[in-house]
Amino acid sequence: MVQALDYLKETASQTAGPYVHIGLTPNFCGIGGVYDTDLGTTMVSERTLGERITVIGRVLDGTGTPLKDALVEIWQADAAGLYNSPSELRGAADPAFSGWGRCPTGGEDGVFRFETIKPGRVPFKDGRPMAPHITFWIVARGINVGLHTRMYFPDEAEANAADPLLLRVEHRHRVATLVATGSAPNYIFDIHLQGEKETVFLDI
Amino acid sequence: MSDGAKQKPETGAFFPRDRNWHAPALTPGYKTSVLRSPQKALLSLDGTISEITGPVFGHSMLGELDNDLIHNFAKPGESAIGERIIIHGRVLDERGRAVSGALLEFWQANAGGRYRHKKESYLAALDPNFGGCGRAITDEEGFYSFRTIKPGPYPWPNGVNDWRPAHIHFSVFGHGFAQRLITQMYFEGDPMIWKCPIVNTIADRRAIEQLIAPLDWANTIPMDARAYKFDIILRGRRSTLFENRMEGN
Ligand SMILES: [Fe+3]
Numbered sequence: 001m002v003q004a005l006d007y008l009k010e011t012a013s014q015t016a017g018p019y020v021h022i023g024l025t026p027n028f029c030g031i032g033g034v035y036d037t038d039l040g041t042t043m044v045s046e047r048t049l050g051e052r053i054t055v056i057g058r059v060l061d062g063t064g065t066p067l068k069d070a071l072v073e074i075w076q077a078d079a080a081g082l083y084n085s086p087s088e089l090r091g092a093a094d095p096a097f098s099g100w101g102r103c104p105t106g107g108e109d110g111v112f113r114f115e116t117i118k119p120g121r122v123p124f125k126d127g128r129p130m131a132p133h134i135t136f137w138i139v140a141r142g143i144n145v146g147l148h149t150r151m152y153f154p155d156e157a158e159a160n161a162a163d164p165l166l167l168r169v170e171h172r173h174r175v176a177t178l179v180a181t182g183s184a185p186n187y188i189f190d191i192h193l194q195g196e197k198e199t200v201f202l203d204i
Numbered sequence: 205m206s207d208g209a210k211q212k213p214e215t216g217a218f219f220p221r222d223r224n225w226h227a228p229a230l231t232p233g234y235k236t237s238v239l240r241s242p243q244k245a246l247l248s249l250d251g252t253i254s255e256i257t258g259p260v261f262g263h264s265m266l267g268e269l270d271n272d273l274i275h276n277f278a279k280p281g282e283s284a285i286g287e288r289i290i291i292h293g294r295v296l297d298e299r300g301r302a303v304s305g306a307l308l309e310f311w312q313a314n315a316g317g318r319y320r321h322k323k324e325s326y327l328a329a330l331d332p333n334f335g336g337c338g339r340a341i342t343d344e345e346g347f348y349s350f351r352t353i354k355p356g357p358y359p360w361p362n363g364v365n366d367w368r369p370a371h372i373h374f375s376v377f378g379h380g381f382a383q384r385l386i387t388q389m390y391f392e393g394d395p396m397i398w399k400c401p402i403v404n405t406i407a408d409r410r411a412i413e414q415l416i417a418p419l420d421w422a423n424t425i426p427m428d429a430r431a432y433k434f435d436i437i438l439r440g441r442r443s444t445l446f447e448n449r450m451e452g453n
Contacts, residue, residue, distance in 0.1 A: 007219075008298045008437045012411040013226050014388040015234070015402060016373065019319045023311025023373055026337045031320055034276050034335050035267065062239035069323075075258060075381045085257035086213040087379060100259035122253050125217075135254050139386050142236030144227035144405050146386055148255070165249060174244075193240050203221065203246035204255045204382055 013146065016139040020071050025104045040073065040102025043116045047096035050079025050117030053185045055151065058110050059138055062194035066110030070140035072191075073102045074114055074151075076133075081120030105140075118153070118184075124164040131159035131166070138191060148202040151189045152179045165202075174200050216441035217251035218382045219298055227405035234401045235362050251382050256441075258381035261307040263341050270339045271350035273312070277335025284334035286315025286353025288429040291389070291417065294346040295376065298440030302346030306438070309339040309375040310350065317356030317370075326358050351429065354391070362401055369396035369403070378438040389434045392418045 021029040025038040044052065055074075058066040076099050077083050084093040084100075093099065099119075103112040121129040131152055138147045152160050160166055160179065169175050177199045180187040191199050229241035269276035274284045291310075295303040313319045313336065316328035320336050340348040352372070359367050371388045378384075390397050397403055397416065406412050414437075423431035 006300070007440065008296060008300055009225055009411065009414065010221065010298055010439050011385065011387050011414060011437045012406050012408075013385060014373075014405075014415070015237075016375075016386045017388075017402075018323065019311060019321050020373070020375075020386070022319060022321055022335075023309050023337050024375060026335065029321060031277070031335045031337060034337055035270070035339075039261075039265075067240070073384070075254070077254075083253065083257040084259070085379070086260055087215050087257045088253075089213065089215060098259055124252055125250065130252065130254070133254065135381055137381065137384050140240065142234070142238075142240035144229060144231060144234075144237060144241075145221075146384060147242065148382070150254070165247075165252070168247060168249060194243055198242055198244050200244075201242050201246050203223070203248040204251050 013144060015141060015144055016071065016146075018069050018141040020069070020139060021104045021106065024071055024102065028104050028106065038102070040100055043098065043101045043114065045096055048117060049094050049096070051185070053116060053118050053187060055114045055116065055134065055180065055187045055189055056111055057189040057191060058112070059105055059140065059191045060193065064195070066105065067140050068106055068110045070105040070110075070138060071102065072105065072112045073100070073137045074116070075100050075135040075137070076116065077119040077122050079117055079120050081122045083122070121159070128162070128164055129159070131156050131163040136191070148204055149191065149199055150178055150202070151187075153187065154179055154181055155183060169200055214379065214441050214444070215256060216444045217256055218380060218439040218441055221439065225408055225411050227407070231405040234405050237405070251380070255382035256380050258377065258379055258383065260305050260379060261341060261377065266339065266341060273334070273336065273338045273350065273352035276338060278333035282333045284314070284353050285331050286334075288351070289354050290349060290351050290423065290425070290429045290431040291372065291434055292347070292349035292420075292423065292431060293417075293434040293436065295342045295348065295378070295436045295438060296346055297378070297438050301440070302342070302344070303378050303438055304342055304344045304346055305379075306342040306346070306348075307339065307377040308342070308348055308436075309337070310372050311337045312352065312355040312372045313358055315353050315356050317358030328356065328358070357396055366401055367396060367399070369394045369400050374436065376436055376438065380441075383438040385436075385438060387436070388415060390416045391432065392416055
């Protein structure tokens with residue numbers, strides 16, 4: 001006999017269902033008075049350092065229809081390329097920037113919108129700089145396990161060309177699914193769950 | 205934003221997710237997944253600092269009634285209708301280590317199985333004193349608890365006669381964005397669990413059983429509320445001692 005490897009199993013994911021907004025953005029869906037504000041609504045203040053940007057987009061199903069019951073979260077470095085996280089050991093991030101945002105897709109058009117700042121570059125594991133990017137996480141009815149992906153910037157062609165993650169995309173035309181359109185300060189990032197333009201999702 | 209994590213910060217990458225333990229993206233028995241499931245392979249990459257890090261929330265953000273769904277939407281002096289219960293448990297990682305400072309957000313239907321939502325069409329009555337959302341943050345040892353009423357089962361348009369077993373939705377933040385998790389908790393002894401197309405998106409029976417909270421008689425409060433225990437396991441991390449680049453540890 002050998003010793004047992006006594007690791008536990010991760011709790012299995014289940015869909016966020018049609019009413020994820022009740023739990024995560026109650027004010028948005030009309031349940032007022034429980035929380036002062038919905039978490040993750042405001043990412044920047046006057047004191048936040050960095051270039052202001054807006055990211056809008058939609059989450060589209062296999063027919064090209066935008067989801068109106070999805071929830072999108074983003075996570076990113078500050079303008080200097082530092083994360084506001086206990087696991088960030090390279091330095092202290094901008095205290096006026098949490099780096100995390102949350103937005104429901106709702107309304108008539110299913111558009112999500114983040115007012116944030118352009119993130120600085122952060123290193124890959126081997127020290128090579130990654131191109132500036134924003135980490136996305138998408139949940140909705142019909143999505144069994146939350147989807148991870150990244151948004152890169154269209155005006156960073158040189159950095160994108162050397163980005164270690166983008167270089168791993170085997171079918172090169174699919175790199176475009178990870179790069180926003182538009183130009184500073186207004187970027188557009190549509191997420192396609194399926195179909196010809198299916199976004200590259202990550203198992204990270 | 206971070207009185208939550210007093211443990212020594214960890215910087216190792218996460219254990220890969222066991223995709224056979226989780227539901228696949230495409231599960232035709234749950235019809236909405238058909239058009240919302242990615243069909244191309246995921247791009248696999250060992251975690252980078254962008255996923256190893258994540259937001260941490262401080263206990264100071266919590267309001268007094270955030271973990272009391274019986275009262276957090278009720279008019280003063282009133283309370284939600286239903287079976288009074290306490291849900292409690294620990295958030296651990298796959299190594300069995302407590303995850304302190306983990307933000308948990310929960311939402312559920314009322315005792316009759318009705319959600320407070322404009323798109324909800326079930327004819328069960330709304331409870332004017334029940335909103336259906338709450339949140340808590342784990343303590344130093346990973347413990348959390350909240351008080352609520354037992355949600356009712358409800359029908360939903362999937363098959364002609366599909367019903368959801370009584371359940372509570374959970375959203376969980378660990379310390380890294382790669383640990384982000386949404387799941388659902390079920391109640392011990394409910395025969396409807398095994399009929400549910402959403403439960404059955406998960407193939408491994410043991411993974412389903414891990415979502416079922418046992419009645420915890422020892423922690424039941426006499427003349428007040430029964431207790432159910434629900435532990436949540438988040439992805440574990442490799443030790444940075446094993447990494448090429450030594451940092452921390
Ligand atoms: Fe539900």
